[in-house]
Amino acid sequence: MLVLELLFLSSMLSCGGEPQKDTESLKVGFIYVGPRDDYGYNQAHAEGASVARGLSGVQIIEQEKVAETIDVQKAMEGMIEQDGVKVIFATSFGYFDPHVVLMAKKYPDVIFFHCGGLYQEGVHPKNIVSYFGYIDEGQYLNGMAAGYATKTNKLGFIAAKPIPQVLRNINAFTLGAKSVNPNITTTVIFTGDWSLPVAEANATNSLVDQGIDVITMHVDSPKVIVQEAEKRGIFVAGYHANQSVLAPKGYLTGAEWNWGAIYSSFIEQVRAGNFPGNFVRGGMKDGFVKMSPFGPALSVQAKTNIEQVKAQIMQGNFVIFKGPLYDNKKILRIPGGVGLIQTDPILEKMDYLIEGVIGSTGL
């Protein structure tokens, strides 16, 4: 049974207005910002949608490469007006404001699921569910794997932008690595945008040239980075989806979304006439996030230790961000004795890189 972390349970949404007929199939629309087969962010969502397609009485309608402009408004509106969709999954963060908010106001009978979160009680329409997962748990385990695998003690992280979600992943990865190997450093390169394959390839090569021998990332499609890392003979920890086929030798493990289980659960709840709540968050124990199977490079001992921490995370009693924690400008960010649990909203505002990370947030 799936346990969802509901920070704000909606009490006021009236689902009784439109009873679902059992005879009619529920039409659910999925919108992706990139291609469905990007080995990354969009593929993870599309795989989730294809699991939900297996539910009986559910019809899935998809649209890919929809820009965060008037395009996504018209895609949502088209799904509702032309296809009779009652549930929409708008899977890109940038769809939220103003696009999803506007459409949710215009179509109060349709439920809008938005990935990334931002929902504010009283500000945004009540037919929005903002959902996201604590994938930094996966990046912590990625970091452990990297800490075991590295020989040079130099790790690399290629990221799109210095925003809280990304900084949290970089810090969790570094904490995981330091937990098994205190001497490591993580060198960060920010490419500046979510999908810049050429810049990502250049960043990978530049990191390898500096002696870095394990790389992970937070970009929309890790494909190029994983391929380039394999070509250069270094290790790589995956992100978003399973990229092991792209690097059969160097793939250590990966932090993956597990949207199939989550989306099926959401859709079943809607069909049963329930509303999942306006603000839904969950981690590995809630089924939001999973790990790729281990690749061939790690020792048995390393794998056992990682599995042990993973078991603690699954039990829900593992704290990633605990004090004393200094940032890489030697400022104390979390005082000693304080442990921030995953649901702590302050973690969603992270604006620093921890000690051991070489790089700058530019802020």
Next chain:
Amino acid sequence: MMLAAPRGAAFALTLMIYGLFIALQAHNPLTVFNEMWQGAFGSRFAWSSTLSRATPILLTSMATLIPAQLGLILIGNEGVWLLGGLTTVMTSLLLKDFPQPFAWILMFLSAFVVGGSWLMIAGAGKQWRDVDPTISSLLLSYIALACFLFLVEGPFRDPSSLNKPSTYSVPEHLRVGQIPGLGVHWGLVVGIVFAVIIFFLVYRTTFGFQSRVIGGNIRTASLLGLPQNFFILAGCFLGGGLAGVAGGLEVAAIHGNANASLYSGVGFSGILAAYVARHNPLAVILVALLLGGIESSGDLIQRRFGFSNASVDVFQGLLFLMILVAESWERFIPVKSRKMANDILNKEVAS
């Protein structure tokens, strides 16, 4: 008629080739074509979708179309569009306490001036340093993007925009609304009005005629003693300015603030529109409608038939390739009939 024939053939040929692709995907081409029509023009919603996508193209195309009258091939539309959007937001923040019409005028005027000045750099490079204006305008576009991202995600960032770095928002009372009942913002009207104004400027004024002389034959222009520097700079300024206003309208009507989502390729669509319209400002209206329609129909056939997003790009690519090929056929139409056809076309356009 003579000129319409090759274009009609181009359209028919496109449908045939694309129909073949569809048949290879085990779908009935006629069903798909019908859905494409429905998606683009088949309902009230389809029209609203098509017109919304056509709207920004009208003005962004001007950054290619107007300099083209002077013989310059400029492709810096996207950068100018971004700068226009950012300028409009920043001006609106400064003017939030001013009366609405006054603030609106300054918001878009500032976008015009910034966009125009930016594109003028390409014109000036051409006139005084003989820098290839096509390349320099493209490079300027990338510089504009870099500046835009730096400013939006750095000094001009609203600190509360956490995971999507953005500027502060245009104040509510300075937003641009929608045309009632159409689901499209007022930029559509602005775009059409300017397309008509530019048509008259180019084809019905001395300024336009002189511009076309410079574009057509630089020696003739020199013999006539036309101040080329002035014309080139003015043309770039006007074209870039209008594309800047397009970005400003987009931000004030749709996004509300400036962020990386504004970089979405609308400027590049403007280049395409200008070329397919053969730099005729009135034809741009029809081409923008066609581009918007193709995009809307792409939405529907993706959802109905599970086609990838690329399939509609294939259609668009084929169509415009065929149109360009068709134009090369015009050489084979005897000059006399070509002139007749042109006269008819001009009369139709003028009436």
